[in-house]
Amino acid sequence: MTENPVVQSDPMDKGLRTGSIGLLGNVTIGLSATAPTYSLAATLGYVVYEVHEKAPAMFLIAFLPMLLVAFAYKELAADTPDCGTTFTWGTRAFGPWIGWIGGWGLAVSAIIVLANVAEIAGIYMLRFLHLDSWADNLWVKVAFGCILIAGMTWVSIRGIVISERLQAVLMVIQFAVLILASVIALVKVGFDKAGDQAITPELSWLWPSDLSQSQIAAAVILCIFIYWGWDACLAVSEETKNPAKTPGQAAIITCLILVATYVLVAYAVQAFAGFGDTGIGLNNPENADDVLTILGDPVAGGLMASALLLTVSVSALASTQSTILPTARGSLSMAVYKALPDKFARIHPRYMTPDFGTAVMGASALMFYLVLSLLSEDTLADSIASLGLAVAFYYGITAFSCVWYFRATLFDSVRNFLMRGLLPLLGGISMTWAFVQSAVDMFAEDYGATSIGGVGGVFILGVGMLVLGIPLMLACFAHRKDFFQGKTLTADTEVMVPDVY
Numbered sequence: 012m013t014e015n016p017v018v019q020s021d022p023m024d025k026g027l028r029t030g031s032i033g034l035l036g037n038v039t040i041g042l043s044a045t046a047p048t049y050s051l052a053a054t055l056g057y058v059v060y061e062v063h064e065k066a067p068a069m070f071l072i073a074f075l076p077m078l079l080v081a082f083a084y085k086e087l088a089a090d091t092p093d094c095g096t097t098f099t100w101g102t103r104a105f106g107p108w109i110g111w112i113g114g115w116g117l118a119v120s121a122i123i124v125l126a127n128v129a130e131i132a133g134i135y136m137l138r139f140l141h142l143d144s145w146a147d148n149l150w151v152k153v154a155f156g157c158i159l160i161a162g163m164t165w166v167s168i169r170g171i172v173i174s175e176r177l178q179a180v181l182m183v184i185q186f187a188v189l190i191l192a193s194v195i196a197l198v199k200v201g202f203d204k205a206g207d208q209a210i211t212p213e214l215s216w217l218w219p220s221d222l223s224q225s226q227i228a229a230a231v232i233l234c235i236f237i238y239w240g241w242d243a244c245l246a247v248s249e250e251t252k253n254p255a256k257t258p259g260q261a262a263i264i265t266c267l268i269l270v271a272t273y274v275l276v277a278y279a280v281q282a283f284a285g286f287g288d289t290g291i292g293l294n295n296p297e298n299a300d301d302v303l304t305i306l307g308d309p310v311a312g313g314l315m316a317s318a319l320l321l322t323v324s325v326s327a328l329a330s331t332q333s334t335i336l337p338t339a340r341g342s343l344s345m346a347v348y349k350a351l352p353d354k355f356a357r358i359h360p361r362y363m364t365p366d367f368g369t370a371v372m373g374a375s376a377l378m379f380y381l382v383l384s385l386l387s388e389d390t391l392a393d394s395i396a397s398l399g400l401a402v403a404f405y406y407g408i409t410a411f412s413c414v415w416y417f418r419a420t421l422f423d424s425v426r427n428f429l430m431r432g433l434l435p436l437l438g439g440i441s442m443t444w445a446f447v448q449s450a451v452d453m454f455a456e457d458y459g460a461t462s463i464g465g466v467g468g469v470f471i472l473g474v475g476m477l478v479l480g481i482p483l484m485l486a487c488f489a490h491r492k493d494f495f496q497g498k499t500l501t502a503d504t505e506v507m508v509p510d511v512y
Contacts, residue, residue, distance in 0.1 A: 079438025095344025164373030246337030
């Protein structure tokens, strides 16, 4: 007899598979969601365009607010290890309206990135297989991207354990190739074997001197995309061993690994390729979309070139799957607390995953991908440029939630003041500045590849997707009044803290 999925309505028992993954698995999920190789390949060229040789400095500057926000995540997760993350914490701190829209911000960022990484995974896999004509064919790459979204959605439904094991394999491949390529490039630069465009690395690359506020803001919002995803490890806290401690530790470790890797790769790429406007030079407009894989052959021959193509595809594929995990669990938490229809709280009795929410997440990304890719490739590209707005939005809400939620204990100790107050507050202010400054810049008609009515397409997509949450929230209010009246989740509501250590 086929088992029917069940709906979990008790917040003390969401039905997830508790204690399934440890610290290593949690870090793996956080790293996978960032898609480090794909993120660098797709974004480093644009960061260089904005700030020239100061790209390593931008990685460090963008890392600081990420670390500050990670402290907020760590403190909130220790107090309330709930898979709803921003939604749950925002609601407990500021009430249902802020919590709901914060949860929507996380969903928006996931939908946007899924559409893009699925296509990238398909394109680079086809190029790795030397099927370049297929990679350039709109219908082939759209079909392949749709298959990948559907496949990774299925893997996510199958369970957290199989997901974590798949991510571990993909992550080892990514970092092995990235670090090997970077070390070989730097060694060749040091021994003057890197070609005519190579330059000597300088410590000044780590300091953002002679940059305008707009340049820094543009680069930081791009770097937010590169770092975004580490918080996925907090969304699986209820399925983690020692949920009050491990996810927060994983978030900090993930951020530290990312900043070290990004600075290393940026140094290697800039030193090896130089800033010329021809060949592999970073100021060559033809290289803007991908300054990473073009270095494969010059660095270490055809084998490295193929390895980098495969690694970018693997990176995007890993992100496709690991991005679905936290968003589906966020919708699960929202449904448990009556902020979404009960179907989103449904747990598969065998796989112990939110199967309906996961399927809806995959379907939403699939629809978004189809609409934008069929409109134009420029529109799809602008959508990824707008991602930083959604990320800065919900990261900021999380950081401020930490400060306000713990306000009564901030002055109990120096640790509380720093970890729950000052540092998260600075993280929230940084995210707010990045959001506002970037939104102002993105409004310009010439920002990005598209525009409508004199307004930049990046602004329309970024802000428009966030604003879309308002009518959806009002629709939920019409049918889920208990949540919006503060009857199902408040600062005093007892939430699930799994007793698995």
